[in-house]
Amino acid sequence: MRRSKCSADRPGSILDRPRSFPDRARFSSDEGSASLEFLTVGIILLVPLVYLVLAVAAIQGGALAVEGAARQAARVAVQAIDSGAADAAVERAVRVTLDDYGVDADAASVTVSCAPSGDCLAAGERVRVSVTASVQLPLVPAVLSLDQATSVPLEASATQTVSRFAASSGGSSGSGGSASSGGSGP
Numbered sequence: 001m002r003r004s005k006c007s008a009d010r011p012g013s014i015l016d017r018p019r020s021f022p023d024r025a026r027f028s029s030d031e032g033s034a035s036l037e038f039l040t041v042g043i044i045l046l047v048p049l050v051y052l053v054l055a056v057a058a059i060q061g062g063a064l065a066v067e068g069a070a071r072q073a074a075r076v077a078v079q080a081i082d083s084g085a086a087d088a089a090v091e092r093a094v095r096v097t098l099d100d101y102g103v104d105a106d107a108a109s110v111t112v113s114c115a116p117s118g119d120c121l122a123a124g125e126r127v128r129v130s131v132t133a134s135v136q137l138p139l140v141p142a143v144l145s146l147d148q149a150t151s152v153p154l155e156a157s158a159t160q161t162v163s164r165f166a167a168s169s170g171g172s173s174g175s176g177g178s179a180s181s182g183g184s185g186p
Contacts, residue, residue: 054138059152062135065101067156069094069108074129074160077112077120086112086120094131108133123164130157 072093080086090112098105111130114120120127134151141147 051139058135058138059154061101062103062133062152062154063156065098065103066108066131066133066154067158068101069097069133070129070131070156070158072097073110073112073131074127074158077127077129078125078160078162078166080121083121090129098131098133103133103135105133121162121166123162123166125162126159127162128157128159130155 073090076089076093077086080089090110094108094110095105098108109132112120113128113130115126115128117125119125132153132155134153136147137150137152140150
């Protein structure tokens with residue numbers, strides 16, 4: 001019997017070639033995958049990096065606030081004329097400075113210590129003010145007290161010396177040459 005020669009029997013015909021689907025070539029191409037991978041990895045790395053910058057900025061701002069509050073409180077403490085005024089001035093200085101930086105002033109603690117004699121108003125006395133506060137990390141929800149667990153405690157201290165010309169609280173007000181009325185002579 002004679003077979004007819006059709007195109008399928010010839011070498012190089014469609015049946016001799018491996019089957020290829022037109023869609024497979026389109027989907028197996030790597031075109032565009034680099035940009036997709038770049039966007040995916042970029043977003044995965046960018047979000048934590050932005051959060052890290054925000055967290056470091058919040059902590060740095062809190063550190064500046066606590067340090068500035070301690071320095072300003074020490075300055076006003078050595079210039080006070082009595083202990084009641086010194087306490088009020090220190091409290092006011094800490095509150096204003098921490099509020100300027102957005103740190104919760106009600107949660108801050110302030111300690112004042114004096115050396116060597118313990119009398120904070122005596123001439124030559126060194127007054128040390130320590131301020132402690134906590135800074136909340138940004139974007140942390142208050143659920144399950146996570147905001148308390150992710151707060152960063154900060155502490156700073158500053159020391160100022162009472163002027164040798166300052167009037168002592170218990171002594172005479174004219175000692176040290178601070179009672180002059182001005183003028184250079186008779």
